[in-house]
Amino acid sequence: MKEQIDLHQPALTIAHQDIITLREDYTVQQALDYIRLHGFGEKIVYFYVVDNAGQLMGVILTRRLLTTPLDQRISELMIRKLITIPQHATISQAYDLLAHHKLLALPVVDQQQRILGIVDISKFMDDNYIRDITERKKEKLEIERLNTRLRSILDHMRELVLSFSYIEEVDKNSITDFSFFDDHLVEVNSSAFSFYEVPASYILNKKVSIFDFVHDLDKNNVLAHYTDLFEKGFSEISYRIVAPKGKIKWVLDYGRVEYMKTGAVRRINHIIEDITEKKKALDKLQASEEKYRRIFERSKDMIYILKTDGQILDINPAGIELLGLSSKQETTQRNIKDFYVDPATMASLVKEILEKGEAARTRMLLQNVKGEKFEIGLNVIAQRDDTGKVVSYQGIAHNITEAIRQKELEAISQLAGCFADDLASPLNVIMMGVEMIKAFLSDIEALTEKGSNGDATTGWEKILDEITSHASEMNYFLNEVMIAVEDVTQRLTEIREQYWNLKKVPDGSGGMIYQRATKEN
Known part of the structure; x- marks a missing residue:
């Protein structure tokens, strides 16, 4: 069974140490003398040039070194633009760089640009590596295909999609303004234009911040929403945004955290929906409900809602007084049957409601909790669910005793x-x-x-x-x-x-x- 290669290991694990570095102030003659003196490793394909501090400055090809006049300086021959890989990079990343730039070797450097080792392309000629890299390529192509498809889906979404990426550990107490989130924003879909009237590229390139569009009265709540997500994991908030032309929109911002295996926050994604029309409809409905509630509370007639068994669900103050009850809480423990003088009359009324959906009586005799009788005029309708089943009754009763x-x-x-x-x-x-x-x-x-x-x-x-x-x-x-x-x-x-x-x-x-x-x- 062949050994499995972990391409996610650090590239240094396969880097060799056959490194010959040349000083940039050497002449070609000095460089050749230095190479003869210190030997020539089997895997040397490039000569790397460093300064007095050992910092990598460039690279020189062997052919150029051998064909150039002996008195010419190395600094004049070397290629200053070179490809390196950091010490924390993986084997997979090293291979990608070698393949992409068609290099034979790749230096691994620390933060001070000092060479720590060389990753040679020959290392990847091993069957195990070839098999794993081939599989990885297939996976990469599939991921790219999925990413392309996802990109297409994101760009065709009506909702705005934002993505914030976090590598370092985040202390939410250190977040004081929106600039922190601007620095970590990595993805915005094309719906940004319909929301903010600016291209997504403007936002990603930091030409404008999405938080500049948040209404001044909502900024504190929005900042708290984005900050609290690090602890909550998911949350949503409604707030206003102001487009460049001054048009105000209401949006629903839903945020959700993606975690790494360690439990640290990896990414936070936001889906923002334009709810302006929904908000208008909701406000209109709320105003209508408030108007109904005022009518309900102030009406001199008894207005009530019953379960199908006659249990009182809701009743207005006029109804509480008419039935001789002491409070609304007491009504929830009562059944309308308790107040009918003639049970047969109620049975006839319920039958008609079930058949016709509504019923009316010009005169009907009821009695309050004290047994005092009074006459009412009554209109009742049935409320049905989506299946057509009656779920409640709503009625208005007018006391006609005095009339x-x-x-x-x-x-x-x-x-x-x-x-x-x-x-x-x-x-x-x-x-x-x-x-x-x-x-x-x-x-x-x-x-x-x-x-x-x-x-x-x-x-x-x-x-x-x-x-x-x-x-x-x-x-x-x-x-x-x-x-x-x-x-x-x-x-x-x-x-x-x-x-x-x-x-x-x-x-x-x-x-x-x-x-x-x-x-x-």
Whole structure:
């Protein structure tokens, strides 16, 4: 079984130490003498040039060294632009550099640019390396393909995508402003233009900061959101941004942390969505709900919401008072069935709601917790879920007890007025007849008194004639009174035994009288 090669190991593990360095102030002759004196390693393909401090300054090819006049300085021959690899680089990175630049060897240097070793291309001719590198190339091509596809997806997204990369350990307490995040921003998709009206390249090249567009009133909250992500792992916030032309947009910023195996923060990605229209719709809905709530709370009618079993879910103050309850909390422990006088009436109402989706009753009798009965006018609708199942009932009940009492009083008043108008005529006849009889009796009494006193001027015969005349007139009026009494009796019988249609009509003098007409039962 062939040995597996770990391409992620440091490149120094395969670097050799056959290194000959030449001073930049040497002549070609001095350089050749130095090489003869110190020997010539088998893997030497380049000669590296250093200064007095040992810092790498350039490289010189063997052919050039051998074909140049002996008195020429090395500093004049060397290639100053050279490719190196840092000491922490991996074997895989070393191979990529060798292959990309078509080099035979590659120096590994420290931070002071001193050579630590040489990675030779021949090292990668081993079968194990060739196999692993081939597989890695395949993986790399696949990753590049996926990256291209991901790039395409990102650039076609309507949402803005930001990515911040972190290599060092981050102390969030050291973050004082947005410049920290600007320094670590590594990815912005093309949607930046629709959000900020500037190309993504402007942001990546630090020509402009995305945080410059955050509304001044929201900057502190946004900075806290970005900073707190290091501890929270994920979070979201809504805030305003101001485009260059002054247009204000609302955005939803969702951030999520990617961790390394060690648990350290590797990357933080943000997806930012334009929610301006959603915010407007939400604000409108909220205003509508607040308006409904004000109506709900201030309405003089009882407004309530019930579960399908009659349990009270919500009820307004007018409903609490109407049912005689002490608080809203108490209503949640009550069922509307407790307040119906006739259970059959409620069953009929529920059946109609289920069949038609709504129901109305002009008069329905309820009772409060004290047992006091009252009448209501009721409108109820059914609320259904997406499947069409009834999940609750919403109703408005108007207390009509006082209105009914007022109507009854009005009806009584109309009836009384009708009685008065209808009986006025025969009663006037009776009263007039009684007054005439009283007058006749007074005249007869006076005539009788004259006859008893023996008044000479008045004979008895004349007195008797007058008494007879008055008696005849009295008899006439008595007959009229009896007729009027019978009329009153008949009309009272009609009132008792028949229904009347009553209505107000002008009396011809600017007032109103009641007119009636009997109708058959």
